[in-house]
Amino acid sequence: MIKVALAGQPNCGKSTIFNLISGLKQHIANYPGVTVEKKSGTFSHQGETIEVVDLPGTYSFSSYSLEERVAKEFILNEEPDIIVNVVDASNIKRNLYLTFQLLEIGKPVVVVLNMMDVAARRGMDIDVQKIARMLSCPVVPASGARGEGKEAIVEAIMQAKTTPYNEFKINYEELEPLIKETQALITTDSPQASRRWLAIKALEGDGVILEKLPKATLAIREKCLDFHRQYDKDVESFLATMRYDSADVIYHQSVVEKQQGKKTATDIADGLILNRWLSFPILFLIIFLIYQSSIVYGYKLTDYTWPLLAAFKNFIIGISPEADFTQVPMITDFAIWMVNSANALLNYIPIFLILFALIAILEDVGYMPRMAFILDRIFKKFGLHGQSTLPLVLGGAFVGGCAVPGIMATKGIADERARMATILSVPYMNCLAKVPFYTLLLGAFFEAQMALMMFFISTATLFIALIVAKILTATVLKTRETSPFVMELPPYHLPTFKGVIFRAFERVWMYIKKVGTIVLAVAIVLFAMLELPGLSDEQKVAYEARSDALLTSFYAQAAKTSYGEQLSTRESVSGLLNTYDDYRARRMSASPAQAGNIDADFEAKAPFYMTFIKPPADDAEAKTINRQLRNLSRDRRGILQEMKNDKVESSLLGFIGRSLEPVTQFAGFDWKINVAFLSSFAARESAVATLGSIYENNAADNLRAEEAMAQNSGYTPLHAAAIIIFMLLTPPCIATMIVVKLQTGSYKWMLFAIFFPITLGFLAASLIFTLGTGFGWSGVEAFALFYGTVIALALFMGSLPQKRINWSGGFTKSILNKS
Numbered sequence: 001m002i003k004v005a006l007a008g009q010p011n012c013g014k015s016t017i018f019n020l021i022s023g024l025k026q027h028i029a030n031y032p033g034v035t036v037e038k039k040s041g042t043f044s045h046q047g048e049t050i051e052v053v054d055l056p057g058t059y060s061f062s063s064y065s066l067e068e069r070v071a072k073e074f075i076l077n078e079e080p081d082i083i084v085n086v087v088d089a090s091n092i093k094r095n096l097y098l099t100f101q102l103l104e105i106g107k108p109v110v111v112v113l114n115m116m117d118v119a120a121r122r123g124m125d126i127d128v129q130k131i132a133r134m135l136s137c138p139v140v141p142a143s144g145a146r147g148e149g150k151e152a153i154v155e156a157i158m159q160a161k162t163t164p165y166n167e168f169k170i171n172y173e174e175l176e177p178l179i180k181e182t183q184a185l186i187t188t189d190s191p192q193a194s195r196r197w198l199a200i201k202a203l204e205g206d207g208v209i210l211e212k213l214p215k216a217t218l219a220i221r222e223k224c225l226d227f228h229r230q231y232d233k234d235v236e237s238f239l240a241t242m243r244y245d246s247a248d249v250i251y252h253q254s255v256v257e258k259q260q261g262k263k264t265a266t267d268i269a270d271g272l273i274l275n276r277w278l279s280f281p282i283l284f285l286i287i288f289l290i291y292q293s294s295i296v297y298g299y300k301l302t303d304y305t306w307p308l309l310a311a312f313k314n315f316i317i318g319i320s321p322e323a324d325f326t327q328v329p330m331i332t333d334f335a336i337w338m339v340n341s342a343n344a345l346l347n348y349i350p351i352f353l354i355l356f357a358l359i360a361i362l363e364d365v366g367y368m369p370r371m372a373f374i375l376d377r378i379f380k381k382f383g384l385h386g387q388s389t390l391p392l393v394l395g396g397a398f399v400g401g402c403a404v405p406g407i408m409a410t411k412g413i414a415d416e417r418a419r420m421a422t423i424l425s426v427p428y429m430n431c432l433a434k435v436p437f438y439t440l441l442l443g444a445f446f447e448a449q450m451a452l453m454m455f456f457i458s459t460a461t462l463f464i465a466l467i468v469a470k471i472l473t474a475t476v477l478k479t480r481e482t483s484p485f486v487m488e489l490p491p492y493h494l495p496t497f498k499g500v501i502f503r504a505f506e507r508v509w510m511y512i513k514k515v516g517t518i519v520l521a522v523a524i525v526l527f528a529m530l531e532l533p534g535l536s537d538e539q540k541v542a543y544e545a546r547s548d549a550l551l552t553s554f555y556a557q558a559a560k561t562s563y564g565e566q567l568s569t570r571e572s573v574s575g576l577l578n579t580y581d582d583y584r585a586r587r588m589s590a591s592p593a594q595a596g597n598i599d600a601d602f603e604a605k606a607p608f609y610m611t612f613i614k615p616p617a618d619d620a621e622a623k624t625i626n627r628q629l630r631n632l633s634r635d636r637r638g639i640l641q642e643m644k645n646d647k648v649e650s651s652l653l654g655f656i657g658r659s660l661e662p663v664t665q666f667a668g669f670d671w672k673i674n675v676a677f678l679s680s681f682a683a684r685e686s687a688v689a690t691l692g693s694i695y696e697n698n699a700a701d702n703l704r705a706e707e708a709m710a711q712n713s714g715y716t717p718l719h720a721a722a723i724i725i726f727m728l729l730t731p732p733c734i735a736t737m738i739v740v741k742l743q744t745g746s747y748k749w750m751l752f753a754i755f756f757p758i759t760l761g762f763l764a765a766s767l768i769f770t771l772g773t774g775f776g777w778s779g780v781e782a783f784a785l786f787y788g789t790v791i792a793l794a795l796f797m798g799s800l801p802q803k804r805i806n807w808s809g810g811f812t813k814s815i816l817n818k819s
Contacts, residue, residue, distance in 0.1 A: 001049045002161050005075060007102055008086035009095055010057035011366055011490035013114040016144030016499050017086050018054045021153055039506075045154050053080065061101040061201075072208055075105060076193060082160050083109045084153070089119040089126060089141070090491055092255060096247035097240075103135060103168035106194030108160040111139045112153055117146060118491065123259030130254040136166040145496045169196070172242050174231060178203065178223055185216040203235045266491040270370070279374045286367075288455055290358050296451045298351035299443065305350055306704055307590075309343040314585050325574045326547045326639050334527060341523040342516075344688045344705040348436045352511055355435075357504035364495035368393065373489060381798040382466040383473025384425070385418035392422070392465065395429035403431050403736040407743055417477045423743050424472055424753055425465035430458055431732040432511070436688045437680075438724060443706035444713075445720040449780055456787045461728055463794040470797040526679050526690060529653040535646060543643055550635050557628045561621035566608070577636060579609040580629055648694060653678065667726060667765035668719045668773075677726075681734055687727075717779025722769035725786055729761030 008014040022041025039054040055071040075083070085102050087095040092113070103109050111131070113119075119126060132139040138156040142149025172179060182199035201209040202220050210217050224235045231238070273282055316339050320332040362368055371393070376386030388410075395406030406426040410419050430438075438457055442450045535543070551570060558567040567573055579602070586598050603610050612629055615622035648654045649671070656678060657671035664674055672694050680687035688705065695708040709715070715723075731737060731754055741750040764786070772782040 001051055002082065002157065003078070003080045004050060004052045004157060005055055005078075005080035005083045006052055006086065007055045007071060007083055007098070008057060009059055009088065009098055011369070011493075012057070012086050012088040012091075012095060013144045013493070014054065014057060014086045015503070016496055017084075017112055017114055017142065017153070018052060019499055019502055020142075020144050020147060020150050022052045045158065048158065050154070050157060052084075053078070058098065060098055061105075069208060075107070076208075080107070082157055083107050084112060084157065085109055086112045086114050088490070089113040089116045090122055090124065092119075092126070093247050093251040096250060097243050099135065100168075100170060100243050100246060103137065104170070104194070104197045104200060106165070106167070106197055108163070108165050109135075109137045109168075110153070110156045110160050111135060111137055112149070113139060113141045114144050114149075115493070116141045116148075117143045118493070122264055123257060123262070125256040125258060127254040131250060134250050134254070136168050145494065145499075167194070170242060170246050172200075172239065175203070175227070175235065175238060175242075178227055178235075181223060182216075182220055185219055186213060187215075200239065204239060205236060264491070266366075269492055270489070273367075273370060274373065283371060283374055284459075286362075287458065288451070290355070292451045294351055294355040294358060298348075298354045299439065299450065301350035301354075302347050302704075306347060309346055310585075310588075313339045313343060314582070317585075318582065322578045323574065325551065325570060325577065326543060326636060326643065328640070330531070333531075337527050338520060338523060340705075341690075342520060344440075344691075345436055345519060346512070347704060348439060349508060349512070351435075351439065352432075353504055353508050356507040357500050360500045360503040361495045363503075364493060364499060366490045366492045369489055378466070378798070379418075382470040383417060383421050383477070384466070384469050385415045385422070387415070388418055388422040388425075391426050392429060392462070395426035396431045396434070396461070402433070403427050403429060403732040404739050407736065407739045410743060417473055420477050420744065420749075421469040421473050423740060424749070425469045427731040427736055427740070427753060427757065428461050428465040428468060428729065430461050430728075431736075433680075433732060434727060437727055440688050440691065440706050440709065441720045441724055443704070444710040445715070445717040445779055453780070453783065456783060457724065457728065460787050460790055463790045464729065466794050467790070467797055470800070474800070522679060523690075526653065530648050530651045530675075532652055533650070535643065535650070539643075539646055543639060546639060547636075550632060550639075554628055554632050558625060561624055563612075563621060563625060567625070573632070576609050576612060576629065577633055579606050580613050580633055583610075583613055584633075648672075648675075664762070666770060667762060668715075668722045668769040669726075669765075672713070673723060677730075718769060718772045718777060718782055719779075721772070721779040721782040721786070722765040724783065725768055726761040726765040729757050729764060731757050 006014060006018055008017075018039065018041065021043070023043055040051060041054075042049060042051045044050070053074065055074060056068075058068045058071050061068060061072055074080070083102050083105070085099050087099060099109075099111060113126065113128060113131075116126070126141075128139050128141050138160060140149060140152045140156050142153060179196060179199050182203055183195045186195050186198050186202075198209055198213070202213055202216070203224060205221075205224070210220070213220070227233070227235055227238075272278060313336070316335050317332070320335045321329040323329070323332065372386050372389030375389050379385060379388055391406040391410045393406075395403045403426050406429065407423050410422045410426070438454065442453050446453045551573060554573060555564075555568055558564045567576065583598070583602050587595060590598055599610075599614070602613070611619070611622050612625040615626045649658065653675050654671060657674035660674045661669070661671050664670075669677075672691070675694070676687045676690045679690045691705065691709060695705070695712045713719075737750050737754055740753045741747060744750070768782050768786050771777070771785075777785070
């Protein structure tokens, strides 16, 4: 097998090249110990199996960001045979910086010049063979978007496997003696990297490499200080300058620009999209369109997918042990609980599919970094940084995200104060796990205003995060240093249908796996906590007496007909009821065309019961039984619901929820919503699963979770608005808090990140609910007032001057003191 590491800068078209050469045989996972996505694919060529691992996109091979560390550790620890470096041919000079670092590692490298079609459109004439000679490695022209270059890339990989490696060196001139001296300090040979590369990385102060050279670290640092004293230059910046100079040489010797000075399509588009007055309206329009497309239209698609989930539920009920009137076997209860938990979340797959596809389009087009550029003007007023955009977007500032990678992505923010403020602001974003919860409440109480409310929710989180960031940077973080924002804007690219669909399905699949693992594991624990200790003996006796009374009444009515003897036992009546409920559930989720098949199916397997479920027109006695049957089914549902409520209310989790009720009642929360919030701290999706199961009426109903909640919860839209506000302000989950601890290195900040938002959320929800109840506000009015208040507060705080410690005069106090 040949193991290939696919490396490249962000927006270089790496994903399209990965899809081009690996095809459909892909595997998605995470790199060990981190949440960075790992995508690998295998394929065969001439009898050889080739595994391609798509490394995270990085601008360099340093250790400043998590992605850079992950990519480097993969090269060092996973022993790839070949590195394929994808380079944006239309932006070749800047991409060569990473190429040099990859070539210096000491492994065979194949350079793929992607987007050759874009370069040609821009009038760039690239001498590919000349670049190959200068880099001493194979260079393959390609266009991933057009599906061009696959055979040449695969062939280059095969040849690189058998061709001896040609060492690549940049002449670092004054630094060369120091590199040789450092090489001598490295006593252990690494099979994965050359000594020269290790020496260069060590001189750059790379933490990952220095950890591998503990005995030489002090000596290397001393040499770096000597170099600085001698040449008045840092080694790191000196190396960077030499690499940029080398890239400039290669570019000018191998590329001829025929349209130099002429405005490109990207320049023209940026004139509009980054226009001072138009950029924000365009940004908000895009956000609104995404929510309209994904939430509103995606929700309508669930009308078609829900019957499939309902059919799955009916299937599980059909193979589970049947209820003996009001005595439902625990295994049946458990099966229904698990199916309801899963269905409540799987119902949102159409929404996520559209959402992820639209995000993939924006990523491929190149709008994401421009959004960072646009928002930097706003962010810096609140003590954040342009580089805060990516963590906030990952956390869900734009659309549903996840706070864990969002917080991890703050590693790349050099500005310490902005980094801390971003870490503590990202948990306020709309993480993906919160989206089903919002959709559930909006579907139940704000169906007509769903898109508008979702727009409010999404943008409100960003304003709240800005307010929190401003407060923190003006108080506890005010003494930390700041730095300017530098970001490269890539040229615009047309997304490929294949790439967008792949990415959308990949992310949906990750969501489904989470439902199938973490959420269902939480559901099992919750089931146990809701089942124990169960009904008391007195309650059991009371419910049994009511059941017997209902059955006795039915027996008496049935005895007046010729069917009395056949319906005189608990078993026969239970069988009739179960068949009736099963039939009703299947008919409710079936189309008119399927109804006939269902009738025929039940006629074949239960002809006697069907006499009463669909009585013949000339059988008056069967019609009498049918009326009694419907009454009995309704009364049984009532008893089952009461039993379920009593069981949940007296359960362990119900006890905790009820104990919080005296406080949470001010926000309109009852014990059931308390239980949902408690369960969601492990994984936010569990809130939907828990509510979906608690408010599910019984096995015979095929109501969606939002329909069951609207009918059975007793909440009003004002309750829903208060619940949404609390969810907006509370932290995503316990995993996020653990990552806060890892990134800040402090339990103090972790506890702050937990309790400050909960307190803030509860106070805000209580205030809105109390005022809303007093003044008779509707849910939309209450939320609109909350939204307006948040915006006004954010605008006021943004107008306050932001004190900057660094980059105003040149030196910090610590440096001045040392001097």
